Amino acid sequence: MKLTPTVLSGCFRVHPFISKDDRGAFVKTFHSMRFAELGLPTMWHEEYYSSSRKGVIRGMHFQTPPNDHEKLVYCIHGKVLDVVLDLRKESATYGQCTSVELDSTYGHGLIIPKGMAHGFLALSDDALLAYKVTSVYAPSNDLGIRWDSFGFEWGIDKPVISERDHNHPMLKDFSSPF
Numbered sequence: 430m431k432l433t434p435t436v437l438s439g440c441f442r443v444h445p446f447i448s449k450d451d452r453g454a455f456v457k458t459f460h461s462m463r464f465a466e467l468g469l470p471t472m473w474h475e476e477y478y479s480s481s482r483k484g485v486i487r488g489m490h491f492q493t494p495p496n497d498h499e500k501l502v503y504c505i506h507g508k509v510l511d512v513v514l515d516l517r518k519e520s521a522t523y524g525q526c527t528s529v530e531l532d533s534t535y536g537h538g539l540i541i542p543k544g545m546a547h548g549f550l551a552l553s554d555d556a557l558l559a560y561k562v563t564s565v566y567a568p569s570n571d572l573g574i575r576w577d578s579f580g581f582e583w584g585i586d587k588p589v590i591s592e593r594d595h596n597h598p599m600l601k602d603f604s605s606p607f
Contacts, residue, residue: 439542488548503538507553544607
């Protein structure tokens, strides 16, 4: 397993161990000792997945303190364009974002630290994204930034967006607690 840093401090691309043969594939998405060597989380409190059809944008989501969390995300079916936005006020990359294509063919994932918003665009007809998080879901701390308010070009003219995601505040109107 290889972990490579992105342009956002603490955000790593995960290149898993993959074994393929005529039966299919075996993919190792997490290795506690390797993560611990890099100071990354090794204890997860919830795990879930979302399914999306092509053209769906979900995001940009995060939880605020004291229920903020780190995430490990990976695509287990299909392909997504995963996007992370730095909301940490003291960070040199505050307000900047990075994107990574996650494709189930390669098993790549992403580690997202506390203080970053996360979202994705489904690129395949069906996409299944898995999440591991270091805190339990807390509805009162569940917030978001509007998907089109931070200068990222999603590459789609008419995305499918939930009403909730459409109504998140713009980045310029958001007072970060991070």
